[in-house]
Amino acid sequence: MTRGSRALVVLLGATALLVVVAVVSLFAGSKDTGLTDVLPVLAGGGDEYVQAVVDSRVARTALGALVGAALAASGVIVQGITRNPLGEPGLLGVTVGASAAVVTATAFFGFTGGGATVWVALPGAAVAVLAVVTLGRRSGSESVVPLVLAGAVLSAVLGAYIQAMVLARPDVFDSYRHWVVGSLAGADLQTLQAVAPAAIAGAVLALVLASSLDSLALGDELATSLGVRVPLVRGAGIAAATLLAAAATAAAGPVAFVGLAVPHVVRALVGTDHRWQLPVSFVLGAALLVAADVAGRVVARPGELMVGVVTAFVGAPFLLAAVRRGRVTT
Amino acid sequence: MTDTTAASHTAPGTTARGLVADDLEVGYGPTTVLDGLNLTLPAGAFTAIVGPNGCGKSTLVRTLARTLRPRRGAVLLDGRPLTAWRPKQLAQQLAFLPQDPVVPDGVTVRSLVARGRHPYHSPLRQWAPGDDEAVAHAMDVTGVTALADDPLAELSGGQRQRAWIAMTLAQDTPHVLLDEPTSFLDLAHQIDVLHVCRDMRDQGRTVVAVLHDLNQAARYADHLVVMHEGRVHAEGTPDAVLGGDAGARLVGDVFDLACEIATDPQSGTPMVVPLARA
Numbered sequence: 001m002t003r004g005s006r007a008l009v010v011l012l013g014a015t016a017l018l019v020v021v022a023v024v025s026l027f028a029g030s031k032d033t034g035l036t037d038v039l040p041v042l043a044g045g046g047d048e049y050v051q052a053v054v055d056s057r058v059a060r061t062a063l064g065a066l067v068g069a070a071l072a073a074s075g076v077i078v079q080g081i082t083r084n085p086l087g088e089p090g091l092l093g094v095t096v097g098a099s100a101a102v103v104t105a106t107a108f109f110g111f112t113g114g115g116a117t118v119w120v121a122l123p124g125a126a127v128a129v130l131a132v133v134t135l136g137r138r139s140g141s142e143s144v145v146p147l148v149l150a151g152a153v154l155s156a157v158l159g160a161y162i163q164a165m166v167l168a169r170p171d172v173f174d175s176y177r178h179w180v181v182g183s184l185a186g187a188d189l190q191t192l193q194a195v196a197p198a199a200i201a202g203a204v205l206a207l208v209l210a211s212s213l214d215s216l217a218l219g220d221e222l223a224t225s226l227g228v229r230v231p232l233v234r235g236a237g238i239a240a241a242t243l244l245a246a247a248a249t250a251a252a253g254p255v256a257f258v259g260l261a262v263p264h265v266v267r268a269l270v271g272t273d274h275r276w277q278l279p280v281s282f283v284l285g286a287a288l289l290v291a292a293d294v295a296g297r298v299v300a301r302p303g304e305l306m307v308g309v310v311t312a313f314v315g316a317p318f319l320l321a322a323v324r325r326g327r328v329t330t
Numbered sequence: 331m332t333d334t335t336a337a338s339h340t341a342p343g344t345t346a347r348g349l350v351a352d353d354l355e356v357g358y359g360p361t362t363v364l365d366g367l368n369l370t371l372p373a374g375a376f377t378a379i380v381g382p383n384g385c386g387k388s389t390l391v392r393t394l395a396r397t398l399r400p401r402r403g404a405v406l407l408d409g410r411p412l413t414a415w416r417p418k419q420l421a422q423q424l425a426f427l428p429q430d431p432v433v434p435d436g437v438t439v440r441s442l443v444a445r446g447r448h449p450y451h452s453p454l455r456q457w458a459p460g461d462d463e464a465v466a467h468a469m470d471v472t473g474v475t476a477l478a479d480d481p482l483a484e485l486s487g488g489q490r491q492r493a494w495i496a497m498t499l500a501q502d503t504p505h506v507l508l509d510e511p512t513s514f515l516d517l518a519h520q521i522d523v524l525h526v527c528r529d530m531r532d533q534g535r536t537v538v539a540v541l542h543d544l545n546q547a548a549r550y551a552d553h554l555v556v557m558h559e560g561r562v563h564a565e566g567t568p569d570a571v572l573g574g575d576a577g578a579r580l581v582g583d584v585f586d587l588a589c590e591i592a593t594d595p596q597s598g599t600p601m602v603v604p605l606a607r608a
Contacts, residue, residue, distance in 0.1 A: 083432070208453040215448045219432035221397040226501070227421030227449040272437045273444070275456050 007276040010269045014280055018065065018287040025061040025294045026054060060187040063195075064293045064307065065286035067184070067252045068262075070199045070244040072285025073206055075259030076266065076277050077241040080213050081234060082144045088259040089245030091151045092238065095254040096158040097128020098246065099180060103165045106176055117179060118194040118250040125246035128154060133238060182255030182308020184293050195247040202243030203282065209237055210274040217272070257312045258285055261319040268322040288315055348373035348536055349394055349424075349505060353403035356386075356393050363389045364400075364560045371553075376531040377538045378547035381557030382585050387540045388429065388509055390557065394538065395426030395507045407505070421449035425498040429509040429540075433482055439493045440478040443468055446500030468499035472526060488519030495526055506530055508539040512546070524550040544581070548572050548599040558584045572600035 027038050037047065041054045071089060079087035089095065101124020105111035111120065136150030166173050178185075212233040215226040223230050245259065262285045263277070270276040289307065292314040296305035351369040355362060363386045371377050371394075379387050392398045394405055396412045404411040407423060415423075425446070434442075443465050450458040469475045472492045482490055491511060498506055508527070512520040520543070528550055531537050541547045547554055548568035556564045556571060563584055564571050571577065577591040577600055588605040 083434075085435075207456075211448050211451040211456045214445050217432065217434040217437075218442075218445060219428065221392070221395075221428040222426070222431045224397045224417075225395050225421060225424070225426035225428075226445065227418035229417055267436065271441055272434050273441055 007270040011280050014283040018283050021287050021291045022061050025290050026057050028294050028298050059189045060184050061290055063187040063192050063251055064184050064290045066199055067248040068258055068285040068289025069282040070248040071258040072262035072281040073278055074241040074244040075263040076281045077206055077237050079263050081237045082148055093128035093132040093151050093154045094125045094245040094249055096155045098125040098249045099162055100158045103162050107165050121250035122246050125249055129242045179253040181306045182253040183306040184252050191251050195251045198243045199247035202240045205240035206278050210278055213274040255308045255311055257315050261315040264322050265318045347408055350406040354400045355402035356389055356398055356400045367561055369562055371538055373536050375552040376527055377553040378541045378551035379555045380541055380544055380547050385557040386560045387557050391507050391509050391540050418449045423503050424505045425501040425503040426507040427494055427498050437482050438479050439474050442482055442493055443496045443500050446497040464500045464502055468496040472496040487515050491523055505536045510540050544602045549594055549597045556584055568599050
């Protein structure tokens with residue numbers, strides 16, 4: 001079987017998996033709703049309370065799929081551009097930027113979380129990435145090391161700022177503590193509508209860049225001779241990764257691990273070609289996150305575990321499997 | 331994206347086909363490496379660029395491949411400065427294999443060779459018709475078809491170099507530039523790569539390679555360019571450049587090496603034999 005047809009099989013399999021977990025997500029939850037309760041609702045009728053529950057689960061499932069897809073693809077791009085197997089969206093400052101913005105709004109402007117979090121976290125993430133890119137840019141340098149270091153510096157500084165604020169005023173940070181772990185509990189269609197444009201723009205940009213990212217992986221010189229405008233592609237790649245990760249983080253908080261683990265699993269399955277890695281990471285990331293969210297709702301009834309807590313537990317076995325097969329590659 | 335657009339942009343008075351370096355000055359920071367270099371590479375021939383370490387061979391070939399920007403002067407392809415070409419259009423004309431390309435971890439030979447097709451892709455068409463045929467053909471002529479699904483990192487140095495050359499072949503360009511393609515290979519693999527260069531020329535390509543071994547250059551190349559201190563010291567056929575007493579004098583001047591010139595018993599080309607030291 002050639003690489004392409006194998007990748008197509010993987011893509012179809014991942015899509016089937018996503019469909020299954022999405023359907024389960026509509027039925028499963030901290031309130032036990034059976035097939036006989038949910039089906040009438042989906043058909044447009046049924047009990048009013050169950051209807052509200054199912055509506056919220058539809059929004060939650062859709063948002064979970066978007067967050068997972070966006071984080072996974074963002075991780076693929078960041079690992080590709082930085083040629084760093086430990087790369088993840090946080091490397092560019094997305095996570096700390098969004099968190100610092102939320103903390104600042106909470107501490108100084110009486111912000112209490114909820115639906116408006118999106119409009120605080122998105123610009124925070126964008127500003128942080130701009131700062132990292134500006135600090136990491138060295139004229140004429142072909143290395144991505146300055147970019148990675150700038151990201152690490154900004155993460156350290158903003159991380160310390162966040163810690164200091166939270167320690168100084170623990171009373172006001174209750175909603176932040178929940179947000180910072182990553183949760184889909186408050187998911188609604190407004191949040192989905194708010195972040196979808198950024199996520200879709202990032203996804204389209206990523207797919208358009210796929211072939212160029214393959215060339216960029218061979219080094220700047222070879223990429224240039226293959227007709228790649230290197231600074232343009234690198235900049236656009238960072239923009240795509242930022243849009244994706246910022247949309248996800250704004251919607252659900254900084255969900256860890258998906259952006260790191262899914263790219264490795266995807267590479268183990270379909271190889272190093274970005275033209276396959278990106279579509280497969282969208283679907284697999286979405287499936288992982290929705291599955292983690294379902295697990296979080298089911299294991300701690302009648303409460304629930306936040307999805308950011310569960311992703312690591314659900315994702316770790318897959319990452320370990322990829323490692324043990326010796327197929328973890330950049 | 332056709333040749334007609336290229337021709338219509340040809341500047342008046344510069345109708346030369348192929349690659350021409352026009353009064354190049356190239357440097358890094360405060361150092362100037364090439365200073366007023368002029369060179370016309372013969373079309374359809376295998377040209378070897380030789381010279382001592384630090385003479386600017388790599389700088390020249392990288393400037394010809396547009397990965398370095400000259401401070402002054404220009405490189406012209408078919409009479410048109412490289413900077414005036416659209417990057418992908420140029421990449422369909424001119425392929426370059428750097429000395430030390432980055433190997434993406436876990437990349438297979440097929441995936442690597444397929445990346446040579448990038449110039450034929452566009453944002454909305456990331457697979458082009460003809461990709462599969464070009465990749466298969468490039469792997470075939472370089473003899474790496476059997477290795478197609480092997481990770482590059484697990485190949486021997488010689489096999490790896492063949493895979494890289496296959497990638498530049500998949501780019502399907504009339505001009506191919508290679509920066510030290512034989513370095514770090516054992517002798518058999520060096521000869522192997524030189525034969526691949528010759529085959530590329532036989533298929534009608536212009537091949538330019540930076541080489542270290544003067545005898546190999548004389549034996550396999552049609553045209554020698556001898557660089558010295560950032561300038562072209564001599565150029566011409568191997569016989570004209572290295573033959574006889576003049577060749578021995580040239581090696582003395584450029585490499586600071588006393589030698590006599592013998593004749594290669596196999597090819598009849600000039601062969602540099604360093605004199606024994608007392």
